[in-house]
Amino acid sequence: MTRRFKMLTLLVVNLLIVAVGVVVVWTQHGDEEPVTILGTWTGQQEKQFKTVLRGLGIPFQYQGTAAQREVLLSKVQSGEPPDVVIMPGIGELAEYKDQNRLKPLDRLYDPKQYGAPWNAAGTASHHVYWVPVKADLKSIVWYREGHRPPNSPAPLASWCIGMGDDGASGWPGTDWIEDLVLQRAGPGFYTQWALNTGGATKKWWTSDSVRNAWTAWAGLLGQGRTAAKHALITDHRGDPGDHGLLFSRDCALEHQGSFARSFYGPKDTEHARLMDSAPLLPGGGTRVRAHEVTGDFAALFSGRSQARELIHRLSSKDAQQQWAQVAGVFSxxxxxxxxxxxxxxxxxxxxxxxxxCLDASDVMAPAVRDAFYEAVLLTIARVAAKPRQDPRIDTLLENLQKVQDVSTADNDHPALQTVCSTH
Known part of the structure; x- marks a missing residue:
């Protein structure tokens, strides 16, 4: 071996050692990087959540945005998804799971501590891919202390209604229709409709149960053109600086989830009371068949050990208890x-x-969910423009069914198996 060849060989070996060293150093640096988290909470809720995160002892970088779907999609497409995503849209998480984007959460939390319908939302897989880190109750109505309404359908003038949101306007209207379907048709039908059980062979959107619920809600809105118009331009949280719709508007009832208390302010919250929604819904006279619930679910887009440990600690009893005490949220x-x-x-x-039962629109495929939101807004707009004319509900439902059929053709193996608990 010539001296020149020896020197060349030594140079190559040294370069390889340096290269390996760079890889090792980069990998170690990657493990030390803060865990990136993408969520929907901003403002006061973001501050409270960060307080909980600091208590976990893991460096983090949190981004809160109302445009979470768009931000997440952009990050995924650019090859730089966050380590952890927290969102209410299980249907959206299910799509990412089907694309093999999510990492299993096996052994990171005890599913028995959660139970149905929270426990992996009944996924067909033997793995779990998301865990609820915050829960909220729906199928309830808020009223002011000392002004409990009678157990009978309430007129439109009594209701505080706002469809606006920073991210996806219209979802408060889907809550009304979902609740009507749930209380009238029961959890069995609700599950089939939400999950599109039976695929292309079933037409749940054009069924009598969905049509009757939608018609009842449109009939309520038709009681007042001005109220319907205001619902379109009103934020579901009320105006900035106000105390939510219930305590700042000339109305007495609010069909809203348990998270509405965060809009009221501390003093108003003390005077907010709740009751089951069933007897107050249009048509009334029905017993409580079930309660609609919703949650914010954490999922992993990376396999980093620090990210896995953050999920483990965030879903623990201690962290959940701390969040309940800091922010008054529910677990x-x-x-x-x-x-x-x-x-x-x-x-x-x-x-x-x-x-x-989990919120139906949350478990639907994103395309179907978005079409649901839009159909709700279109119904209100038609009622506000011409309250005495047919808002063409049949056409709206037929169009929703077409969107559902296309979504089913694109994915005929849904990740979710059930959305309701039996007890």
């Missing part, structure tokens, strides 16, 4: 104790006992 973890106050106990009891 689907059965071991978390709510504050010893009447309203908190009522919410916690309904969240963890009795038939419960």
């Amino acid at each position: 689907a973890n059965r071991q978390v104790t709510p504050k010893n106050e009447p309203v908190e106990r009522q919410i916690a009891r309904r969240l963890l006992k009795g038939p419960r």
Whole structure:
């Protein structure tokens, strides 16, 4: 071996060592990078959530945005997804799971602490891919202390209604229709409709149960053109600086989830009371068949050990209990104790006992969910423009069914198997 060849060989070996060293250093640096988290909470809710995250002892970088779907899609397409995503849209998470984008959460939390319908939302897979880190109750109506309404359908003038949102306007209207379907047709039909059970062979959107619920809601809106018009231009949280719709508008009832308390402000929250929505809905006279519930679910887009550990700690009883105390939020973890106050106990009891069904639009495919939102807004717009004319509900439902059929053709193996608990 010539001296020149030896020197060349030594140079190549040294370069390889340096290259390997760079890889090792980069990998180690990657493990030390803060865990990136993408969520929907901004403002005061973001501050409260960061307080909980700091208590976990893991460096993090949180981004809160109302345009979460668009931001996440952009990051995924650019090859730089966040480590952790927290969102209510299980249907959207299911699509990412089908694309093999999500990492299993096996052994990172105890599914038995959550139970149905929270426990992996009944996925067909043997793995779990998301865990609820915050829970909220729906199928309830808020009213002011001392002004409990009678158990009968309430007129439009009584309702505080706002469709606006920073991210996806229209979802408060889907809550009304979902609740009407749930209370009238029961959890069985609700599950089939939400999951499109039977695929292209079934037409759930054009069924009598969905049509009748939609018609009842449109009939309520038709009682007042001005109220319908205001619903379109009103934010569901009320005006900035106000105390939510219930305590700042000339109305007495709000069909809103348990998260509405965060809009009211501390003093108003003390005077907010709740009751089951069933007897107050259009048509009334129905018993409570189940409660609609919703949650914010954490999922992993990376396999980083720090990100996995953050999920493990965030879903633990201790972290969930701390969040409940810091922000007054609710947990689907059965071991978390709510504050010893009447309203908190009522919410916690309904969240963890009795038939419960996940928000239908949250579990639907994103394309179907978005079409649902738009159809709700179009219904209100038509009623506001011509309250005495048919808002053409049949046409709206036929169009929704077409969107559902296309979505089913694109994905005929849904990741979710059930959305309702049986007890």
